Amino acid sequence: MDHSNMRGALPPVVSHAAGILPLFPLEIAGRHLLANALAARPSFASRLGEHAGRTFAIDPVDCPFVFLMTPGQEQPSVRLVRRKLASGYDARIAAPLLVLIGMIDGTYDGDALFFSRDLVIEGDTGAVLALRNAIENAELDPSTVLGLPRNLRGPFNRATRMALDKLRHALHAPEESGPRREDRLS
Amino acid sequence: MNGTRPSPLELVCPAGTPAGLRTAVDAGAHSVYCGFRDETNARNFPGLNFDRAEMREGVAYAHDRRVKVLIALNTFMRASTTDLWKKGVDDAVAAGADALILADAALVAYARRNHPKQRLHLSVQAAAATPEAIAFYRDHFGVARVVLPRVLTVEEIARLTAQAAPCETEVFVFGGLCVMAEGRCMLSSYATGKSPNMTGVCSPPSHVDYREENEELVASVGGFTVERFARGEPAGYPTLCKGSFRARGTASHLFEDPVSLNAVELLPRLAEIGVTAFKIEGRQRGRAYVATVVQAFRRALDAIASGAKVDFNELRALTEGQRDTTGAYKKAWR
Amino acid sequence: MSNSQPRLSLTLGPVLFNWSGERWTDFYNRIADEAPVDRVCIGEVVCSKRKPFRDEVILSTVDRLERGGKEVVYSTLALPTTKREIRDIRDMVEAGYLIEANDIATVHLLGGRPHVIGPFLNIYNEETLALHRELGATRICLPPELPLESIRLIAKGNEVVEVFAFGRAPLALSARCYHARAHGVPKDACQFVCDRDADGMDVTTIDGRPFLAVNGIQTMGYVVTAATHQIAALRDAGVVSLRLSPQSCDMVRVIRIFRDVADGHMTEQEATEALGVLELPGPMSDGFLRGVPGVRHFDEVD
Numbered sequence: 041m042d043h044s045n046m047r048g049a050l051p052p053v054v055s056h057a058a059g060i061l062p063l064f065p066l067e068i069a070g071r072h073l074l075a076n077a078l079a080a081r082p083s084f085a086s087r088l089g090e091h092a093g094r095t096f097a098i099d100p101v102d103c104p105f106v107f108l109m110t111p112g113q114e115q116p117s118v119r120l121v122r123r124k125l126a127s128g129y130d131a132r133i134a135a136p137l138l139v140l141i142g143m144i145d146g147t148y149d150g151d152a153l154f155f156s157r158d159l160v161i162e163g164d165t166g167a168v169l170a171l172r173n174a175i176e177n178a179e180l181d182p183s184t185v186l187g188l189p190r191n192l193r194g195p196f197n198r199a200t201r202m203a204l205d206k207l208r209h210a211l212h213a214p215e216e217s218g219p220r221r222e223d224r225l226s
Numbered sequence: 227m228n229g230t231r232p233s234p235l236e237l238v239c240p241a242g243t244p245a246g247l248r249t250a251v252d253a254g255a256h257s258v259y260c261g262f263r264d265e266t267n268a269r270n271f272p273g274l275n276f277d278r279a280e281m282r283e284g285v286a287y288a289h290d291r292r293v294k295v296l297i298a299l300n301t302f303m304r305a306s307t308t309d310l311w312k313k314g315v316d317d318a319v320a321a322g323a324d325a326l327i328l329a330d331a332a333l334v335a336y337a338r339r340n341h342p343k344q345r346l347h348l349s350v351q352a353a354a355a356t357p358e359a360i361a362f363y364r365d366h367f368g369v370a371r372v373v374l375p376r377v378l379t380v381e382e383i384a385r386l387t388a389q390a391a392p393c394e395t396e397v398f399v400f401g402g403l404c405v406m407a408e409g410r411c412m413l414s415s416y417a418t419g420k421s422p423n424m425t426g427v428c429s430p431p432s433h434v435d436y437r438e439e440n441e442e443l444v445a446s447v448g449g450f451t452v453e454r455f456a457r458g459e460p461a462g463y464p465t466l467c468k469g470s471f472r473a474r475g476t477a478s479h480l481f482e483d484p485v486s487l488n489a490v491e492l493l494p495r496l497a498e499i500g501v502t503a504f505k506i507e508g509r510q511r512g513r514a515y516v517a518t519v520v521q522a523f524r525r526a527l528d529a530i531a532s533g534a535k536v537d538f539n540e541l542r543a544l545t546e547g548q549r550d551t552t553g554a555y556k557k558a559w560r
Numbered sequence: 561m562s563n564s565q566p567r568l569s570l571t572l573g574p575v576l577f578n579w580s581g582e583r584w585t586d587f588y589n590r591i592a593d594e595a596p597v598d599r600v601c602i603g604e605v606v607c608s609k610r611k612p613f614r615d616e617v618i619l620s621t622v623d624r625l626e627r628g629g630k631e632v633v634y635s636t637l638a639l640p641t642t643k644r645e646i647r648d649i650r651d652m653v654e655a656g657y658l659i660e661a662n663d664i665a666t667v668h669l670l671g672g673r674p675h676v677i678g679p680f681l682n683i684y685n686e687e688t689l690a691l692h693r694e695l696g697a698t699r700i701c702l703p704p705e706l707p708l709e710s711i712r713l714i715a716k717g718n719e720v721v722e723v724f725a726f727g728r729a730p731l732a733l734s735a736r737c738y739h740a741r742a743h744g745v746p747k748d749a750c751q752f753v754c755d756r757d758a759d760g761m762d763v764t765t766i767d768g769r770p771f772l773a774v775n776g777i778q779t780m781g782y783v784v785t786a787a788t789h790q791i792a793a794l795r796d797a798g799v800v801s802l803r804l805s806p807q808s809c810d811m812v813r814v815i816r817i818f819r820d821v822a823d824g825h826m827t828e829q830e831a832t833e834a835l836g837v838l839e840l841p842g843p844m845s846d847g848f849l850r851g852v853p854g855v856r857h858f859d860e861v862d
Contacts, residue, residue: 166431
């Protein structure tokens, strides 16, 4: 199935450029981000319950690679593979990269994305729902995922959010509907 | 608005997770409702709900901001396992719940007997749709509020509310819509073996399957196809009663179209007839959704309470692009 | 099977479908004269609009049933909502009949008087059952979705439990009439289109796979509950009565089959085969009792 027409997809030139990136450093980065997120949110794995052992294919459809992630109760695992080599997962969550990021940081409601077909899920629906609810509860923001020190978080999150908003707008991504944590706190 | 209302209008908002609770509280909820992470509550979906510590923290967060927490234990107790539900009641009381939302008559009796001062609400799952049914729970157990099933018209609600006093009434105004009388539906266990009454899930995700077939997204529950979505057509969660079926040779949404409830235009009338609390469905929905809906409804209720004009357009926009319905509240729905 | 075990009684549930007055009367007359059933529930449970047709003939029918040695129970509406519907129930209660309550409102109107409870009340555990016994319930038909495992725990030692053992299982009730909706007519001017389907209107998936049946505001299984493989297990669990819910097939024959298997004159396998040759509206199932999806047929592996 061709996903290049999904809303918010990166332009083909960027997608192709991403295709020549070496995967190993990206995988290291991915592992690092997941470890940060889990360290900041210790309840994440328990919220996943029996589904923590499942392997999720997080599939940014506008990139040539797929993250294979197993949260685990103890030790998370992340592998980055070329899409055509992705196999052995229990569930797949696929959307343009910016949409996936928006779902993790609370810009989007996962249900709404799925209903509007901006997000595709396959496989173990129960596991996908558990992951989505755990992510919802984690209230992850860019600084937490990157593991930044507390005093830099506010400005960094605002700047990142603004940049992502502009990018989403430029790429005709779905309208956002999320609460702005930084707005609420201000 | 008349000046003799027994209590102020109360906006009751969903909290599926601790983060969802904080979102709803910050967005302007008067009360939030939530449940423990087990089959004692009717939204027993993977990754949702609260463990004991999270519940205590959630209650503290809400109470610090003068928001009430209503804890739902609204499934029916499994034979010989009733201690799980009773322990839930005890823990909810200990956590500081402002009210318990219960459905099983024996659990209501237990809560009343062991926690005589605890405020009790009757869940929509108990399907109390008549003054006599409400009187049963009010007179025997001192239930203080009943959440009305979504099978009633506004005029029936008016009559019920008048006769239920001093028991208050609460109605759903926004979100998912049960087509069947709540708590009396076995469609899900018929197709999947898991049901709202017994396991706290309807059309459970563990039994939902999506597959691509000839450019269509095919959604099935328990192996039964309930919807085929063409490419680009908006998809919805495949709840059994909102699927496409075939009867008399014709395919249709026989039970209900895939719509959600939006009773916004009825808010002033519902307030006028004395309904105390207005409930937003959606403990399984994300923070994004909860924040937007709660803010909009809070503004509307504040406007009604102060006699100001309600900005209906803002509320209508919440379901823009999707189909919504006032459901059974208007008689023509039947 | 030993005859020293307590006798399982048989209850004929109310006709849930909108049968014509003639069909309805003929049905009960034959039951009165020929069927070895202990008690007969009579009365409109699904839609109050059908009730006037029943009222015309109900007294003579009751008389005939009582002369046939049957205990008669008056079944009441499962989802009363209007003032008139409540008033009708109140009238029946005040008339002193033995009432089958199918909604908690009716239990309240009964005010502690002895009554029986049909399969529409949420009684899922021994404590709720005990609560209803304290309120005057003398026999209680459990919700059809309960597995045998739970039935055993609820029925132990009280001799009041009845189980839904034959017929299309009632699954849901709604304010909306699906018969009217399928025929494109408003509920208020429904023309009683539900009378065209003596066993309910079949509903399939969009792929054409049989799934459900619709009876006015009620949704039922497409499959026909048949507890013939579970008779010994139900008796062993402490169940004292089996409910047989009328379908358009030969119900006298159905009742005789259940009587024979309950009395040990027929094996469970023979009973299943004997039911199988009748014109049932769908395949037989005991999925709910076995704790698997209620739609699961006998011949589908788990």
